[in-house]
Amino acid sequence: MKTILLVEDEESLSTIISDELREEGYEVLTAYTGRECREHLAEVTPDLVIMDIKLPDVSGLQLLDDVRRKSANLPIVISTAFDNYKKDYEVWAAGVSDYMVKPVELDDLKARIKKILGEQYT
DSSP: OOEEEEEOSOHHHHHHHHHHHHHTTOEEEEESSHHHHHHHHHHOOOSEEEEOSBOSSSBHHHHHHHHHHHOTTOOEEEEESOGGGGGOHHHHHTTOSEEEESSOOHHHHHHHHHHHTTOOOO
């Protein structure tokens, strides 16, 4: 079973996404803050991270750098309401795998995750 770390400060959205991904067979770890994300990363290396770029306690760009230091090749999907970061050099220089603007369509998210993880989408 592959593990996804979902970093999303909106609790209701986090619940919807994590429930949907669990139904797809993934183990989902949730973090509502950068601190919680770092705590998870200290204990486990997930197969993929889905990360909001606007968090209450840390810049998403700083957290992106922290994740990269933990694992240089870890797939990261940015999920944010702000499309202006899509053209930000720092985001792409950090090697993100994908960038989605909220509201995220769950079927689209699942298809992108499966593609990134090399799985077949049904």
